[in-house]
Amino acid sequence: MEIKVVRKVLDVNNTMAALNRKLFTDEKVFVLNVMSSPGSGKTTMLGKTISRLMPDVRTAVIVGDVSTTNDADRLAKTGAPVVQVNTDAFGGDCHLAAHVIAKAAENFTLADVDLLIVENVGNLVCPAEFDIGEDAKVVVLSVTEGEDKPLKYPLMFRVCDAAVLNKIDLLPYLEYDKDEAVRNIVQIHPGIPVFEISARTEDGMESWVIWLKEKVKEKLKP
């Protein structure tokens, strides 16, 4: 006999994410989930972003990696409180799940935080699937990757609220069709803002930081 179930497989995660969202809203914290493939320059980009935000926007960071604390050490230099989550303790996971964020957030005094940045595990597949209770998702890709990345990972580009195209300072040395990359992003997600930046030279950083500040302000305004 057939027993109707009708439940989402990720129910447990979604329930936890909803609890996170309520906690962060009550505490007036804007949560940004930053995702990318490995090596896109996400940590450098976040370091430079945080330096521009602090001290106006009080920022804290949760860094997810399968192992090592290298990224957390780099980001701690900005003065922002940083918690490193190594997913190998949770079975070498390829993404940060909502319960991991809940646990990691206990390390911060949320009343003193306006923006919580979650640097997700470098991976364009799984993190797209897992809600962590964030207010916005951003995907970072770099011009040293293929122009067709958005077409290969449509879910990621579909669920994100903004895309950052990093390492544009390298364009003169590459046979990379930047316009095609942007076209591909917009083909997957019409209307998505795309920020072309170089985290190294800080070219284009300004408009990205303004976008982020606006988002944070929108949520935190009384």
Place this chain on the structure above:
Amino acid sequence: MHEMGIAMQVVEIAAASIPEHLKNSRVQGVYLKIGKLSSVVPDSLRFCFDIVSKDSAIAGATLYIEEIPVTALCKSCDNHWTITGPAFSCPGCGSGKIVLISGQELDISSIEIEDDSNGEQNSANA
């Protein structure tokens, strides 16, 4: 990539869905709906499901996966269509203002339990 974790959740939900009075009946099948836009590979999931379910309350159950196509509705012209390639604008009017109707599912729809009468017969025969 996280099919093992998904398989564990599937087994857990399926086992918890067995009604109390049928606790001793065999679960024959678990029915899943997986949207084509979700990042789950059905073959990998079946492989993981077989491993995880082996020592569970639903041991021996078969995993049936229904793949759900990605469909969208255009907010500008009301066009409703199935997306087969990586293009998310309306083929009718070109608008990018679309709503995804399906394609992101990762749901358990039902479980199939061995019929009561058979169960009793089996235990009587045993």
